[in-house]
Every structure is written in C-alpha cells, then in structure tokens.
Amino acid sequence: MKIALAADHAGFTLKEAVKKYLLRAGHEVIDFGTNTADSMDYPDTAHPAARAVSEGVCERGILICGTGQGMQLVANRYPGVRAALAWNIEIARLSRSHNDANILTMPGRFIDESLAVAITRTWLETSFEGGRHARRVDKIHNRDYRV
Numbered sequence: 001m002k003i004a005l006a007a008d009h010a011g012f013t014l015k016e017a018v019k020k021y022l023l024r025a026g027h028e029v030i031d032f033g034t035n036t037a038d039s040m041d042y043p044d045t046a047h048p049a050a051r052a053v054s055e056g057v058c059e060r061g062i063l064i065c066g067t068g069q070g071m072q073l074v075a076n077r078y079p080g081v082r083a084a085l086a087w088n089i090e091i092a093r094l095s096r097s098h099n100d101a102n103i104l105t106m107p108g109r110f111i112d113e114s115l116a117v118a119i120t121r122t123w124l125e126t127s128f129e130g131g132r133h134a135r136r137v138d139k140i141h142n143r144d145y146r147v
Contacts, residue, residue: 001124004061004103006032006049006071008042011064011108014116018062021117025124030058046074053102054078061103062120068107075103082140087111092119096126098133 003022007015012034022029032049034040042065053061053075061083063071068085075083083103084095087110095101104123106116128134139145 001060002028002030002058004032004049004052004058005029005063006045006061007034007064007108008045008066008070009034009037009039010066011071011106012037014064014106014108014111014113015062017113018064018116018120021120022062025121027124042070043074046071050075050078050081050083050103054081059102060124063103063105064108064116065105066107066109068105072103072105075105080141082137086119086123088115089118089122092123093126096123097129098136100128100133100137 005015005019019029033045046063049061049063052058063075065071072083072085075081081103082099082101083105084099084101085105086092086095087107106119
C-alpha cells in the first residue's frame with residue numbers, strides 16, 4: 001500500500017518510528033516531512049499529505065502532530081478524506097471498521113513509539129465493515145444532505 005506520511009516537530013520522532021515499521025511491513029511511503037525536530041507549522045506538511053490521499057496518489061495517510069488535532073483539521077478539508085484521530089488501538093480499529101478512515105492522525109505528545117506502531121498496525125489491518133456504516137459514510141460526503 002502507498003502511504004502518505006507527515007508530521008510536525010512534535011510528531012517527528014513518532015513519524016520516524018512509524019516509517020520504519022511501514023517500510024519493514026512492505027508498504028511504500030511518501031514522506032512529506034518534517035525531517036527534523038526543529039519547530040515548524042503543521043499545515044506545511046499536512047496539506048501536501050492530505051492532498052496526496054484526496055487525489056489518489058496515496059491510498060492512505062498517517063499524520064502526526066502534538067495533539068493530532070491540527071493535522072486532522074487540515075486533512076478533513078480535502079474532498080474524499082476521512083481523517084480520524086486515534087490515541088489507542090480500539091479508536092484506530094473503529095475509525096476503520098465504522099468510518100472507513102483513510103487518514104490516521106496521532107498525538108505525538110501523548111503516546112509513545114510502541115503504541116504508535118501498534119495503532120498503525122491495527123488501523124492498516126482493519127477492514128471497513130460497510131453495511132449501515134456505508135450509509136453513514138456516504139452522508140459525510142453528501143454536500144446536499146439536510147437534517
């Protein structure tokens with residue numbers, strides 16, 4: 001699977017650990033940075049990574065910043081992107097099985113490398129259940145939907 005990977009300075013260390021795991025697992029990784037722990041603005045890496053998923057260049061994306069929130073906010077602006085913030089394995093599993101999330105965001109300041117890899121592995125291995133969840137996911141992207 002081709003995966004877009006991005007982080008800010010607060011997510012740099014986790015990004016590197018996740019990248020090592022992804023490559024060992026046989027995935028193709030496009031790393032959008034950052035490449036150091038020097039302070040930078042998370043949108044600078046989130047935008048190109050989310051765009052790559054939105055445009056189909058990458059099948060999925062993994063974005064990491066201090067809280068995961070900023071990356072998620074940027075990513076969800078792109079058509080067809082369903083970015084989900086996960087800080088534990090169960091949230092990651094549900095984001096795939098129920099929401100068909102195609103971008104995972106994680107909080108670099110709140111989880112360690114081993115948990116980040118476990119979350120990533122679970123997220124990549126979990127399939128979308130479809131059924132009633134497909135109807136709900138369709139409503140996310142329906143611009144004419146009214147309550």
